Amino acid sequence: DTGVSQDPRHKITKRGQNVTFRCDPISEHNRLYWYRQTLGQGPEFLTYFQNEAQLEKSRLLSDRFSAERPKGSFSTLEIQRTEQGDSAMYLCASSMGLAIGIMNTGELFFGEGSRLTVL
Amino acid sequence: TQLLEQSPQFLSIQEGENLTVYCNSSSVFSSLQWYRQEPGEGPVLLVTVVTGGEVKKLKRLTFQFGDARKDSSLHITAAQPGDTGLYLCAGAGNMDTGRRALTFGSGTRLQVQP
Numbered sequence: 538d539t540g541v542s543q544d545p546r547h548k549i550t551k552r553g554q555n556v557t558f559r560c561d562p563i564s565e566h567n568r569l570y571w572y573r574q575t576l577g578q579g580p581e582f583l584t585y586f587q588n589e590a591q592l593e594k595s596r597l598l599s600d601r602f603s604a605e606r607p608k609g610s611f612s613t614l615e616i617q618r619t620e621q622g623d624s625a626m627y628l629c630a631s632s633m634g635l636a637i638g639i640m641n642t643g644e645l646f647f648g649e650g651s652r653l654t655v656l
Numbered sequence: 657t658q659l660l661e662q663s664p665q666f667l668s669i670q671e672g673e674n675l676t677v678y679c680n681s682s683s684v685f686s687s688l689q690w691y692r693q694e695p696g697e698g699p700v701l702l703v704t705v706v707t708g709g710e711v712k713k714l715k716r717l718t719f720q721f722g723d724a725r726k727d728s729s730l731h732i733t734a735a736q737p738g739d740t741g742l743y744l745c746a747g748a749g750n751m752d753t754g755r756r757a758l759t760f761g762s763g764t765r766l767q768v769q770p
Binding site: 572578585592628650 | 660662691696697698699700701704744746755757758760761762763765
C-alpha cells in the first residue's frame with residue numbers, strides 16, 4: 538500500500554500524559570499537513586511542512602503541540618500534558634506542492650487518521 | 657468559528673431526489689476543492705475549481721465556483737445511497753490572510769435513503 542499511513546490508529550490516554558502520532562506520507566510528496574477533526578465538523582488546520590521546513594502553523598497549535606519532519610519524509614505530532622479537549626481525530630495528508638510562492642495547492646491525500654481519547 | 661460556512665449542515669433525502677450544498681466565505685480564495693469523507697476514513701478529493709464562475713461536472717455532480725471566488729455550490733442530481741457521506745469544501749490560497757494551506761468548511765452530512 539503506497540497511501541498515507543498513520544500510527545497508531547487509536548490512542549486512549551489519561552489527562553496529563555504525552556502522546557505522539559506518526560505519519561508516513563506518499564513517498565514522492567514534498568508537502569505534509571496535520572489537521573484535527575472532531576465529530577461532525579470539518580478538519581481544522583494545524584500545520585504543514587514543505588520538505589523539512591514548517592511553513593505554516595495555526596493558532597490552534599498551542600505550546601503543548603509540536604510537529605516535526607526532520608528529514609522531509611515522515612512526520613510526528615506530539616501533544617504534551619494532554620487535556621480532555623484534545624480528544625479528536627488527528628488527520629495527516631500529503632501532496633505534491635508547487636513552489637513555495639504559489640498559492641494554489643494540489644490534491645491532498647489523507648490517511649485514515651489517529652483517534653485520540655483523553656480520559 | 658469556521659471561515660467557510662456550509663449549508664445545510666445535515667440533509668436526509670430519498671433516492672432519486674436532487675440537492676444542492678452551499679459553501680460561503682467572506683474571504684477570496686485562489687482555488688476551492690470539494691472532498692467527500694466516509695466514516696473512519698480520510699476525505700477524498702472530488703474536484704478542484706480555480707477560475708471564478710467555473711462550472712465542473714462529475715457524472716451526477718455539478719460544482720460551481722462563484723464569480724468573486726468566495727463561494728461555491730455542489731449540486732447532485734438523482735441522489736443514490738452511495739452518495740451518502742460528509743461533503744467538505746476547502747479553500748486554498750486565502751487572499752485575505754495569506755494562508756496557503758487548505759481551510760475546510762464546517763461540512764454537510766448527506767444521507768440518501770433507498
